[in-house]
């Protein structure tokens with residue numbers, strides 16, 4: 122269907138199911154699939170989309186046959202993501218046919234989502250992305266084990282496609298009236314919000330970046346509401362925030378990365394080069410004080426904040442771990458409790474250790490980039506995405522490494 126016609130049909134379809142759509146439309150954006158565009162100038166504080174509860178799909182609106190399999194225990198091990206995927210993979214209802222026809226195809230999903238990539242390419246993902254992929258693989262495996270025996274006609278490929286469609290486009294949801302203590306973990310609080318799921322992600326707020334408009338999303342017992350927090354010119358794309366995510370997270374969970382300058386939440390994880398420096402004893406000491414792992418360089422752009430200090434980029438956890446490497450544990454504990462003495466000569470040693478850790482990470486990034494360039498596996502766009510991510514990491518490592526040597 123041609124773009125404008127599809128856009129009109131989607132608006133009419135959602136409106137006929139109770140959605141209120143004001144001044145916006147679904148629109149194709151190069152490299153992003155569908156997104157949402159302002160059709161006219163929008164005022165600050167305008168509610169431009171309301172999706173009623175009757176249109177959303179959750180574990181509570183699953184069809185009877187799936188609910189029955191849950192109550193008889195046949196599907197007891199499936200996650201909510203897995204159950205919604207099962208419904209989507211088997212759905213041929215007329216009511217949702219138009220919305221279903223707009224979902225990314227199997228081919229597009231295979232292209233963008235690392236879960237579908239060849240193992241040789243997956244193995245070259247940056248360490249935090251690879252760790253996320255391993256978790257995703259085991260969640261999918263658990264869900265597939267729960268459903269595969271019951272639905273012999275369902276293929277793993279079709280199920281994985283539906284499973285990823287659900288995980289990339291659901292919103293946080295808890296049923297009205299649910300007590301806080303009964304609220305399950307966030308992973309289990311999911312709703313498909315048709316039309317609301319056309320918004321692409323931005324990591325910047327409308328105030329920090331007026332060219333990118335990030336909406337406020339609110340949900341209540343009546344449904345989901347999307348509201349502008351700044352004036353929007355006609356023709357601008359409207360975004361929501363999927364959360365404060367690094368590019369490694371966006372790559373594995375959503376199949377895209379943002380340019381480094383557009384992702385204030387990006388970070389380079391240093392665990393892969395800091396943890397191997399620590400002895401078993403030192404790891405225990407760090408664990409006891411809740412400082413084991415999660416060492417990062419925060420996103421810092423070249424030219425930005427020239428006067429900024431190293432401590433704004435290198436997280437405090439990293440310096441705590443590196444300090445332990447250059448002082449007796451007892452002294453380190455005292456420093457943790459009452460503050461480290463920056464005049465004691467240790468910051469210099471910490472900087473040397475940090476410089477060495479960054480150098481080994483730079484080597485790892487360069488080796489990964491060479492290996493990706495020599496790979497025959499995977500498609501050119503998959504290799505390009507990985508190359509772009511490693512390039513971002515390398516640039517960040519080089520900037521910080523250069524700064525600490527000054």
Ligand SMILES: C[S@@+](CC[C@H](N)C(=O)[O-])C[C@H]1O[C@@H](n2cnc3c(N)ncnc32)[C@H](O)[C@@H]1O
Pocket residue numbers: 152153154155156223224225233289290291318319320321322323374375376377378379
């Ligand atoms: C909730 S859907 C958004 C609508 C989607 N673009 C579509 O065509 O249906 C999430 C998916 O959109 C894409 N996406 C979202 N934000 C993006 C962005 N800023 N840049 C590129 N792709 C993006 C990714 O493929 C992601 O998995």
